[in-house]
Amino acid sequence: AQSVTQLDSHVSVSEGTPVLLRCNYSSSYSPSLFWYVQHPNKGLQLLLKYTSAATLVKGINGFEAEFKKSETSFHLTKPSAHMSDAAEYFCVVSDGSSNTGKLIFGQGTTLQVKP
């Protein structure tokens, strides 16, 4: 069965410093992995996706993630945090065990950006 584990429920950084949000996955299949962001009282927005092409994936707003099969990780990074990055971030895997394509979400990481 597929699953994702977000290793930190809360991350706090100062504006202008790097961001690292950690995610480990478990999958019996070649996984499709995503990062979504949710700002307060807003819907989910796709940041980036990994679909077995390049292992370093670039997304919107300067975020990127690296797929590491040996470590079963898909950590999200950004070189320099901006105040507008404060939000909830979800690591997500697409269920490859069924033919539905349903998404399995991690528990989320709240990113706080301090001025």
Add this chain to the structure above:
Amino acid sequence: GAGVSQSPSNKVTEKGKDVELRCDPISGHTALYWYRQSLGQGLEFLIYFQGNSAPDKSGLPSDRFSAERTGGSVSTLTIQRTQQEDSAVYLCASRTGTGASRYGYTFGSGTRLTVV
């Protein structure tokens, strides 16, 4: 439409009442999903539609929950005899294609349901 539209955005209902939540997916998207986001439970899959059929209803928490989709477009999630534990944000997502997908999904802004 340009995005996934959900209505109402907020719903407050009394315990025991029935509610209907609506999702209008992106035009042409054949796959439609309902998820529930609640405190302590994170984001949970409820049901998957491909066209008008629902090949995966495994996430519906009880028989008080049902959903339908008509014309391969609009979907309605119905909760009968609402309970306080049904309070959550209900999210709808759509995408093109069938079966397992390697592509992202477009989510609506959700319906925040509060049962009092």
